[in-house]
Amino acid sequence: MISSGFLLRPCKNFIKQSYKHNWIKPDGFETGIQVYNCITEGKTPLILKNKQLITWYTCGPTVYDTSHIGHACCYVKLDVIQRILKSYFKYNIVMVMNITDIDDKIIYKANQTNTLYKDVATRYEKEFLKDLQDLGVTEPNIILRVTENIELIIDFIKKLEDGGQAYKAKDNSVYFDVKHYNNYGKLQNIGDQMIQQEQNDFKKSSADFALWKGSKKGEPFWHSPWGTGRPGWHIECSALASHILGSNIDIHAGGLDLRFPHHENEEAQSCAYHKTNQWVNYWLHTGHLHLKSAEKMSKSLKNTISIQEMLKIATPDVFRLSCLMSHYRSNVEYSKELLETAENLLKVYKNLLNSCDDYKKGYLKATINTEILTQALNDAYDNIHRSLCDDFDTPAVIKCLNDLVSVTNSMLHATVSSNSDGGLYTVMGVANFVSNTLSMFGINFESKTHTSQDFTEIMDILNTFRQNVRLIGVANKDQEVLKLCDNVRIRLRHLGIDIKDHAKASSWSR
Template identity: 30%
Template sequence: MLGTRRVCAAAWLLRAALGPEPGRSASGARGQGWLQPAGYDTGVKVYNSLTRRKDPLIVSRADAASWYSCGPTVYDHAHLGHACSYVRFDIIRRILTRVFGCNVVMVMGITDVDDKIIRRANEMSVSPASLARLYEEDFKQDMAALKVLPPTAYLRVTEHVPQIITFIERLIANGHAYCTAKGNVYFDLRSRGDRYGKLAGVAPGPAGEPGHLHVKGGGEKMSKSLKNYITIKDFLRSASPDVFRLFCLRSSYRSAIDYSEGALLEARRLLRATAAFVEDARAYVRGQLAGGPVQEDVLWERLGRTKAAVQAALADDFDTVRAVDAVMDLVHHGNRQLKAAAEEPRGARSPAVLGAIVASVEQFFETVGISLAERQCVPGAGSPAALHSLVEELVRFRLKVRQFALASGEAPGEARQQRLLERQPLLEACDTLRRDLAVHGISIKERLVHVGAAGSEDRRPQTQELRTATVLRPLSHSKAFM
């Protein structure tokens, strides 16, 4: 029924504002297969539901690539099914912008008048307009919490009713729709024959079941009618938006997602492992993590191969699954090299290649809207930067206590043993503090390194120096650091 078909009306409004997309009407009007339009080739191939193959993504111009996004019907809180859809769209938008150089002009339609809105407003004894504004703002807050970039403009149905009526009247006049005795308007499918649906089929955006979240095991789609949904607000009380983004990245944007605690925990584990590697590699680059050289030629070659693999995957229908796998493989090999270097702490260090890997890994995750360095503080605990400084001071104090407890000076053997025995409670207190901090996601790594008499590293061990590296790792959303 056209009276509630916001997609049709809003898509027409977008075309009126930005102009027709070249080649689309021609392919539909002639009843032929898809014709590649003229314009800017983004370098991406996307699945075309009309041809059932991957075709080049052509936009009219790179500096203003138009995108219409169907927004919510604002009568209730958004749930994870909605979150899945909009996060996936946001990831694609970011990739188009930051990897393939397209400046996306996105317009989102907001259905703020609808039978559901009217019924809900009557139940709550409020006006439909006030209810719609309430849940529209609620939706925008949810999107901001999920790090979804806002559209260039919102189009509310109530603000474009005259244009929608004109559009529907034109469809009736052209014989593509008809009016019933009750005043409802329906498409006349026979007027377009086998061409019906082809225009929609090649419209930008995912085909199949974009953004659908299925409850694993039951095979049901998460929806309000089935009352099996989780609101975005409830979800974010126990999980981070970064974990949810990685969860979405690990499946194709064109497929439904099986939602399960196991899949979510795996995304969280991968994100923690990546953040831990980045922290360890940074500590190595700063000289705070003991270690010798790594196999630079191997890591440089693997870094170059990973960059090429990520670019190729994203250009192949936004294949984020392959891209994430390539990055995680690089992290795995970087970790192996760090471990090997720690076992052989002598010799020249190799900070450049590990620094380049850290930069590349962070750049990928930042591109898709995930921050590995972000730390969220509990309410009233102060700024994340202040908390981080506080922890660093605590760790430095612990290091001084531990160094004092281990120092034996020039005392003879028996006196040295007695002194260490007397200071054993200090060492035990340091170990207890280390374990307590680990509960809150703060890992303290310590290694003894050999230094020469002048303080520079030497192949001949003369003295030992204790060095630490502090790694802040989140254990849950409620902890002080994320």
């Protein structure tokens, strides 16, 4: 669950230096990538268990309401990292996600709306998956629902109880015994005695957390060795992720607010279950999304904007670019200005690709300094590689792209009368590089080169005809002919086709 407004936090009055938990450097294959590690509180090399395969688990949503742009930001940022690993570094990622389809909030919503909890969950799961699709987020390979896997969750808890790591309390709930696990607090680098979780009278210690919740009157329940009840929230991810990905996972991801208590608890109970000191090798956490001059966006604060509302004013590419403009670990300050900045930047890239196309077709005359442009292209390649290896630093990548675009534009738009020899392959090299880099992030332009062949040919014929008629009009100073040409240009603009008149030619773009 992401950005749920979970309010439990570690106590603040701890001496941080007193508790240094060890991160165990995995045995395996170096990737050349450095990632931020919340346990060491610094960047560490990303080492994979398998040469080419990455096992990845992302915490999915609690499906009780419409997803908001805070969720969108988290899932788009994680999608970008996965695309970098897949498309740029050529790794094969197996991605697993859970759907929390039974939870206090779902039951509350069902009671409020006088519907079945299952109907609430089904409705919002469908919405969530459509939101991901609309945002261009790649669907996980495997999605597991809690209610379809109750047996394996019970087995997981039973093994913890048998191993002395969990106990049944008088409220018929089962709690994880934090005192019997000696590495609690490692994701925050604090000690277990400093951590308090949800208070109740039945737990041995305030740090303990529920694995199984004894049923309350009127709530959905399942039978278990401890009586009727349902799983706690944290246990589902440990049981489901372990079921598919085993006792050691490369990457586990989610929003920053999941680090405590959710991920801390997941790691603790999974290490206890697998009898290991490290279940997850790398925890990736995305920053929060804030409204400008507001607190974090969450349902509890009643200041949410739904994904579909946002998509009415921004395309998925614009939103994705606005996410790329900040580091995945940084908070995003959402505003209309942010979307406008991303939209304008997207136009800059589109215009560059169109100008490269115009240059190729001879509509645009330019003197290309091949040596300088090739050097700029090589620099961009090296700098972008370095930035991607440095904890997936997408804002640095965007800056490199912008520098390259700026150098290319300065050459393409300097006034000259003929094209220079040897410039075309360099210009096309820049166009390919910019387009491929954005495409690697999941931004694909529907440029002229990507439209259907028929449409392109028809537009070329229409453009050439209009261009010749217009040149006759200009030569004869025939205002009526020029007005007719202008009308065609205006009407095509309404269809999203932009005609540009140059001194001796006209060009078109979508």
